[in-house]
Amino acid sequence: MPDEPNSPLQFVTRCVHGGVHKDQQYNSVTTPIYPTSTFYWDSLETNSGYDYTRSSNPTRKALEENLAALEGGAGCVATSTGMSAVHCAMALFSPGDHIIAPADLYGGTFRLFDRYLTEKGIQFTFTDTTNAGKVASAFRPETKGLWLETPSNPLLKVTDLQAMVDLAKQHQCLTICDNTFLSPYLQRPFDFGIDIVMHSTTKYLNGHSDVVGGCVIAKTEEHAKQIAWICNALGLACSPFDAWLVLRGVKTLACRMDAQQITAMKIAEFLNQHAMIERVYYPGLPSHPQHELAKRQQRGFGAMLSFDTVDGRPTAERVCMQSKLFDVAESLGGIESLISFPVTMSHASMSPEARKNAGITDKTVRISVGLEHADDLIADLAQALSG
Numbered sequence: 001m002p003d004e005p006n007s008p009l010q011f012v013t014r015c016v017h018g019g020v021h022k023d024q025q026y027n028s029v030t031t032p033i034y035p036t037s038t039f040y041w042d043s044l045e046t047n048s049g050y051d052y053t054r055s056s057n058p059t060r061k062a063l064e065e066n067l068a069a070l071e072g073g074a075g076c077v078a079t080s081t082g083m084s085a086v087h088c089a090m091a092l093f094s095p096g097d098h099i100i101a102p103a104d105l106y107g108g109t110f111r112l113f114d115r116y117l118t119e120k121g122i123q124f125t126f127t128d129t130t131n132a133g134k135v136a137s138a139f140r141p142e143t144k145g146l147w148l149e150t151p152s153n154p155l156l157k158v159t160d161l162q163a164m165v166d167l168a169k170q171h172q173c174l175t176i177c178d179n180t181f182l183s184p185y186l187q188r189p190f191d192f193g194i195d196i197v198m199h200s201t202t203k204y205l206n207g208h209s210d211v212v213g214g215c216v217i218a219k220t221e222e223h224a225k226q227i228a229w230i231c232n233a234l235g236l237a238c239s240p241f242d243a244w245l246v247l248r249g250v251k252t253l254a255c256r257m258d259a260q261q262i263t264a265m266k267i268a269e270f271l272n273q274h275a276m277i278e279r280v281y282y283p284g285l286p287s288h289p290q291h292e293l294a295k296r297q298q299r300g301f302g303a304m305l306s307f308d309t310v311d312g313r314p315t316a317e318r319v320c321m322q323s324k325l326f327d328v329a330e331s332l333g334g335i336e337s338l339i340s341f342p343v344t345m346s347h348a349s350m351s352p353e354a355r356k357n358a359g360i361t362d363k364t365v366r367i368s369v370g371l372e373h374a375d376d377l378i379a380d381l382a383q384a385l386s387g
């Protein structure tokens with residue numbers, strides 16, 4: 001793992017040490033949970049630095065310091081869900097602004113953009129962000145933002161962050177990257193000039209499928225202040241309990257991702273040669289259309305993969321329902337492997353037409369690879385596929 005240029009400490013060390021040592025009274029090694037709504041003042045002019053938990057809380061602050069350090073940003077807000085993080089970042093824009101976003105955006109983000117924010121007067125163009133020409137032709141005079149998500153969900157298409165930042169700069173546009181699928185361990189969007197990074201911490205950052213949360217991280221102090229103001233004004237922050245869980249989870253981020261992506265590669269190779277599988281979507285396979293870009297831009301290929309079955313729904317349904325180690329469930333990034341059918345699950349809120357444009361069909365099955373042994377997971381998929 002290469003060193004972070006702006007930090008004297010390696011990434012894995014920062015995962016463990018970021019934001020701890022908050023307890024000055026008893027010197028606890030972990031950051032305590034501060035379940036308080038309010039903080040008493042020492043005088044009418046002075047307090048401990050905290051006054052009210054919606055605005056700030058020591059447990060949440062610890063998590064925010066940790067996540068800002070991992071992404072290499074100036075500041076972070078930890079929010080109640082990934083969607084509240086999306087909402088927080090989008091509050092930087094105003095009615096009349098036009099935003100360019102990927103056609104195969106995360107389903108919940110698509111719904112927020114296409115329905116709620118469109119009704120509030122923000123305009124969107126959804127396009128294939130893996131195609132720089134298409135993105136270039138989507139800019140308008142009122143374009144203020146370029147929203148990116150790479151690799152995409154569920155087809156793992158990789159967008160060239162540097163190329164997108166170059167385009168956005170020509171149009172003085174803000175760039176926002178949803179980095180949920182790889183985590184800062186495997187991809188640092190700020191290195192390519194992205195302005196704002198967001199995560200659903202529900203996924204890899206927490207990693208244990210026991211909390212929902214999100215975060216928004218800004219590269220500059222100025223954006224960090226704006227994001228903190230919005231988070232407080234809209235009341236988007238997460239609870240101290242949830243912050244504590246994510247902070248505990250993030251300490252093992254690097255070793256979880258290392259193990260999970262090694263297994264993902266083995267599963268991708270197994271599926272790739274299986275007679276019932278038509279196509280595997282995994283950036284680690286040399287046959288992936290953006291394999292070279294993924295190698296350049298990412299520090300690893302991640303632990304998400306999807307595949308198309310040869311006959312569509314029958315085999316898709318069989319593999320989902322007959323696998324024993326993979327729970328059929330939405331979400332991803334936890335230590336337990338999950339399998340899902342995007343058409344009726346994660347991408348059900350997309351219209352059939354939007355799904356078709358994004359290339360998601362009833363052949364498509366998505367897998368989130370956990371920490372189980374690769375041999376067990378492959379044997380389980382083999383028996384489920386053989387029916």
Ligand SMILES: *Cc1c(COP(=O)(O)O)cnc(C)c1O
Nearest residue numbers: 081082083106180200202212213
């Ligand atoms: C899950 C997810 C979200 C939304 O996060 P929640 O925590 O479910 O609100 C946003 N983007 C991506 C890529 C996700 O996977």
